[in-house]
Amino acid sequence: MTQTSAAPPGADTAEHAAVAIDLVKRYGTGDGAVTALRGVSAAFPRGRFTAIMGPSGSGKSTFLHCLAGLDTVTSGSVRIGGVELTGLSRTKLTRLRRDRLGFVFQSFNLLPMLTAEENIRLTGRLGGRKADPAWFGALVDALGLRGRLAHRPSEMSGGQQQRVAVARALLTRPDVLFADEPTGNLDSRSGGEVLGILRAAVDDYGQTVIMVTHDPAAAAHADRALFLADGRIVHELADPTIDGVHAVMRRMEG
Numbered sequence: 144m145t146q147t148s149a150a151p152p153g154a155d156t157a158e159h160a161a162v163a164i165d166l167v168k169r170y171g172t173g174d175g176a177v178t179a180l181r182g183v184s185a186a187f188p189r190g191r192f193t194a195i196m197g198p199s200g201s202g203k204s205t206f207l208h209c210l211a212g213l214d215t216v217t218s219g220s221v222r223i224g225g226v227e228l229t230g231l232s233r234t235k236l237t238r239l240r241r242d243r244l245g246f247v248f249q250s251f252n253l254l255p256m257l258t259a260e261e262n263i264r265l266t267g268r269l270g271g272r273k274a275d276p277a278w279f280g281a282l283v284d285a286l287g288l289r290g291r292l293a294h295r296p297s298e299m300s301g302g303q304q305q306r307v308a309v310a311r312a313l314l315t316r317p318d319v320l321f322a323d324e325p326t327g328n329l330d331s332r333s334g335g336e337v338l339g340i341l342r343a344a345v346d347d348y349g350q351t352v353i354m355v356t357h358d359p360a361a362a363a364h365a366d367r368a369l370f371l372a373d374g375r376i377v378h379e380l381a382d383p384t385i386d387g388v389h390a391v392m393r394r395m396e397g
Contacts, residue, residue, distance in 0.1 A: 160187055160189045166209055194356055194364075194365035243319075274314055305333070306340065318351065325356075368383040370395060
């Protein structure tokens with residue numbers, strides 16, 4: 144298989160929420176250096192849902208973290224909404240992540256002393272912004288959290304906690320929502336509900352979602368799937384299905 148989804152240098156704000164060009168990520172130096180990404184390029188259209196897949200050690204989580212500005216790149220370019228991340232100061236990068244990006248992780252990352260409502264509003268308050276009441280209400284109702292707003296994380300199931308995390312990520316209307324194994328700690332029913340919510344965020348609100356997953360059923364909710372192996376994109380699948388993802392993974396393993 145050959146690398147696909149190459150992003151031309153001109154691909155940016157009009158059609159793409161995020162663009163990566165020739166990303167290289169190397170950890171360590173000398174004989175002990177490990178190269179996690181080897182010249183990865185991809186463009187992520189606005190209002191689309193992309194799944195990133197690959198075996199353990201393929202570089203998929205490293206790729207997402209570099210796209211989201213959570214990790215630095217050794218070389219290459221990352222643009223979010225036309226803003227070049229590489230070279231930004233730590234302060235500007237922190238502000239960009241807070242104001243323009245949303246994050247959902249395998250661990251829910253909720254503050255245990257805060258209620259569900261306080262957790263949802265946290266990112267906006269840290270940025271000194273007051274949430275639009277109508278948008279807050281729409282999210283709470285869409286995610287089925289109206290009766291849980293006064294509950295703390297310890298009083299909620301894993302699925303409910305992840306819904307709170309999704310609401311927090313969407314409240315600021317981010318340019319991109321990054322999800323790293325968002326169903327990894329959930330049972331199949333709760334995981335399916337969270338994936339349905341991410342799908343609805345794309346379809347109903349025009350959200351851009353980039354998700355790392357190892358689960359073919361999760362990838363089947365996306366508009367396309369990118370497959371990494373040994374730090375390179377080796378295949379791209381449009382409108383992925385569970386069977387289609389399994390077939391690609393079998394070819395990669397063979």
